Amino acid sequence: MKKTIKKPELLAPAGTLEKLKIAIDYGADAVYIGGQGFGLRTRAGNFSFEEMQEGVAYAERHQAKVYVAANMVTHVDDEKGADEFFKKLAAIGIHGVIVSDPALIEICQEAAPALEVHLSTQASAVNAETLNFWQELGLKRVVLGREVTMEELKAISQNSAVDIEVFVHGAMCISYSGRCVLSNHMSLRDANRGGCSQSCRWKYQLYDLDGAGNRRDFSGPAGEPFSMSAVDLCMLEHLPDLIENGADSLKIEGRMKSIHYVSTVVNVYRKAIDTYLADPAHYQFDPHWLDEIWKVSQRELSTGFYYAEPTAAEQLFGPRRKRPTYTFIGEVLAYDEATKIATIRQRNHFSVGDAIEFYGPQWQTHFMQQVEWMENEDGERIDRAPNPMMLLTMPVTAPVRAGDMIRKKGEPA
Template sequence: MMQNKLTQPEILAPAGDWERFEAALDFGADAVYLGGTQFGMRAASAKFTPELLEKATRLAHQRGKRIYLTCNTLPRNQEIPLFEGFLEQAVACQVDALIVADLGLLALVRQYAPDMPIHMSTQTGIVNYAAANQLYQMGASRVVLARELSLDEIAEIRAKTPRELEIEAFVHGAMCMSFSGRCLLSSYLTNRDANRGACSQPCRWSYHLMEEKRPGQFFPVFEDEQGSYILNAKDLCMLPYLDKVVEAGVDSLKIEGRAKSSYYVSVVTNAYRQAMDLYLQDPARFQIPDWLLEEVYKVSHRQYCTGFFFGHPQDCQYYETGGYIRNYDVVACVDRWEDGRCYATQRNRFFAGDRVEILAPGQKPFALEITDLRDGEGTSIETANHAMMQLSFACPTQVPPHTIIRKAVSEV
C-alpha cells in the first residue's frame, strides 16, 4: 500500500462527517483527512465507522483522491491494546496513510502494517530538519510541521531532508495558543483532554481578575468592561501567499476544520483549489483575483492573520471577542439542474425576489435574483421557510449537484 509520490502540491481538506467529505471531494481537494471512531484529535467529529470509512475510501479512489486517517491522539496505556484492531480496519479499508503523533503508535504501525504510509502529526512538534530526518529513518513518509515555523525555517527543513520525505503544513483555519495543539488548559479547567480529542477551547473564553481579599468582585484584565479574551488567537489564512508556501517546499497545504460545516469545507477548499490551479498555470505570474480572496471571508471565521510564517506574529491575537464573523448563510443546496431550473433543498429561509450568490465547484460565484420560486409540488410560493423543504427556481445557467446557494446575512 505504498503511497505514490506527489507530482504537484496537494490541497488537503478536512471532513468531520459524510456531508463534509463529499463537499471536500466536490470542491477540489486532492486528499481528505478524517477520523475513525478511535484515536482521533476531534472526538466530536469521530463519525467514520469502519463501514463508512471503507465507503469513503472507495469513492475517493474512484475519483483519484486520497484518504488520510487520523490516529493522532496521545493514547494512554489502556488504549494501546486496541490499536492493533484499529490498524487492521484501516488496512482493510485501504486508506492511503495514517496520521500519527505518538512514537509508540509509529512503531506499532511499522510492526503490524509495514507498507502503510505514515504522516507524523503536527502534534509531534517537528521544528527542525534533525527531527524530520530521524522520523524519516523511523519510517515516516511525511512530516506535518509544527505551526510555529516561518517560511525560512520550512525552506531550510526542505533543503536538509530527503526529497522523498513529504512536507505538510497548515495554511488555513483555527490557531491554537499552545504549541501545535499540545495544551493542558482544557484538562485542568474542564477535565477534557485536548490531547485526546476533547478540547473545550478555554482559550476562547473571556477572563477577568479577582483579588483574593475581595471575593466576588471581578476586574477586567484591561479597560473593556466585557473582559479580555487574552488567549484568543485569530484564524490562519495563507491564501494570498500560497505561492510563497509552495516555494518554501511545502508538498501538502492543509486546511483545518474537521469540526467546521460542510459550507466552510466547500468554500475554503474551492478557494485554495482555484488558487493552486492559477499558480500551477504560471508560477512566475501568479496573482490571485480579488473575488477569490473574498471567498474566505464568506465563511464563518475569526479575524485572519498569517501566523508564524513571516516570523514572530505581530497581530495574531484578538482580545474583544472569542466568536466568529459570519457574513453569509447557505439558503439552499442544489440537487439537480433541469430545463432552466434549479431543484434544491432549503437550508435557511429566503424569499422570491432575493438576490443570492451561486457557488458551483471550481467556478467563480455569480449573482442571481430568485424568480419563479416553487415548492416541491410545483406550486408557486413567496417564501422558502420550511427546513429541508424541496423547492425550485429559475436559473438560466446550468450548475451541478451540490452547488451552494448563499445569501448575505444582512439580507436573511
C-alpha cells in the first residue's frame, strides 16, 4: 500500500476572516478555522456562518480549501445541534471537518454525508491499523498524534492509504495529544471542551517538604519561576523527511496567533516546500529561513518527538533563552507609484528614525529602510505613531503592495 510522494498541502491556522485571507495570500493551500460550537478554541475568534461563506469563496478564488475544527470531547447533551451545524457547513461548501469524538463523527456522516471528515490529533492516532480502522469508517484523513516519530510516520504511510496530516510548526502540549485536565483543575475550564487556559505555561513555585515540614526549593539556580510548558515545534529544516515519508498535509498550529505570525510562518514554509519540490535532488536548506521564523514571537524551537524523546532542553522550565528579533508595526493598504508614498495601517508604536522591514507574499517585497517622516490622516507630520489602527502615509525606498506587512527591529515590549 506504499504511496507515491506527492506535493503536500500547507495547512495554516486562521482565527479570523482577516487571518484566513492573509494565510492564503502568503501561500497556504488550506486553512482550518473554528465555528461557533464543537471546537477546542473558545477564545480564538470563531467564525459565524456568514464569515465561513466569505472565507470559502475567498479560498476557492485562490484554489485553497477551508476546514472546520469540531474536535471537542462531547459529554451528555454536548452534541445537541451538531446535525444542523454539519448540514450548514456542507451547504456553505466547507471542504472538511476535523473531529475526534465518535459521536460527532457519526452525526456528521448521517447529517452531511458529502462532508469530508478528518480525524483530529486529539484522537491520538499513531499506528497504521488505527488509520485503516478510521478509513473503513469513511474518514478521508487522519491528523497524527504529535507523539509519532519519523520512523513511525514512514511505517504508517507505507501501510495505510488514508491521507496523513502532521504538525510541522507551533505549540506543543505537555500532555499526550492534548488530553489534559490541568486547565480544568487550575481554572475550572475544560481543555477538552474548548476552554484550555494554558495552565501548563503559567509560572509556578516548585518546592517539596522534607520530613520536618521545611520547604526545599526547586525553582532553579536564579530562583526562576517554574513552568511546565514545552517549547514549540519547528520542522522547517526537516521538510524533505516529512514529505518523503508520506505526509500529505503539513499543519501549522496556532489559531490564536497574530497576522504577523501567520504571514511570516506560512511565507517561510511555502518557500521551503516549493524550493524542495522544484528540485528535490539538489535541495539545500537556507538558514535565512530560520532567521525569518525568529522574527516573530514564539517559544524556543525543537523537533518534538520526530527524532527522539524530548529532553529537558525541550521544556521551558525557566525563562526564555531566545527572543524574537522584530515587532510587528503595521500593514500596507496602498502605494502611490508616482510619489513613492505608502498608506499604512498602524498596529504597534513606532517612530521616525526607526529601522523597519517590509515583507510580502513569497517575499516579492522584502527590504529595510528607516522611517524618514510620516503623516497622519489630516496630513500632519508626526514623530510617533501612537494609536493602533491609525492610517498613516510615509515615503518608501522600494515599491510595496497592498497586503505587505511592516515590522521594526527590536523585540516586542
